[in-house]
Amino acid sequence: MIQRIQTLYLIVSALVMAALFIWFPTILGEDGSVLIERSEPLIFGLIFLSIIFAIVSIFSFKKRQSQFVINRLNILLNFVLLGVFVYRSLTLSGETLVSEKGIGVFIPIISIVFLVLANKAIKRDEDLVKSVDRLR
Template sequence: MLQRIQTIYMIIAALLMGALYIWFPLVQDAEGGIVIARSEPLVFGLIFGSIALAIIAILSFKKRQLQFVLNRLNIILNFVLLGVFVYRSLTLSGETLVSEKGIGVLLPIISIVFLVLANKAVKKDEDLVKSVDRLR
């Protein structure tokens, strides 16, 4: 059923990653040139993978265990993306013209929080189904 609370959490996580792709597209390098984050294959792949995993998890609402596993994979993917952002912000030299250090790091953290909430709701549903099956 698509009207469950974990679906809302997963939609919010997917929207946050989409916002990261749209609203955090530019970074300045050490020479002052503009690097488009969409042209970086690692960042693009991690963001696209996170969005794809969230959408697949939303659409597999009948298989709660698969949803749980996909959300865990998405959490790991977001931690990797967070690590890439932290590494890139630590290797930037000083302040640039437009300081963008730390702006994009916040969105994967918020996405991780919503994915953890979704996993808790999936686990709660699974426990409820198991308890009803015991009564039969």
């Protein structure tokens, strides 16, 4: 399980999303007050689901097809989370600190990149198994 590169990619993806879960009030006002609090159930639900999908995908290493599908669902979930972040960022007033306004948007992008790399490695493993089956 751990010797496969896609497992390492999935672990990094889960850790990145866990860092977002811990780090999340991303948006502060001019006076230092938190504009988006931890009581946002949509955002925290999406982050938590993304972490759960990555962990489930890690432990379904014997079923490559289901692992591939779970990763695709996780990519879609991260795109939804990215859309929610962009929407929230664009609907905030202009009085927020620009440097902290959009920093949380990049974290789902990092997770998406690692999930795509994991899917490529899973596809490569699947093609290798199919080529060995053809030789028999």
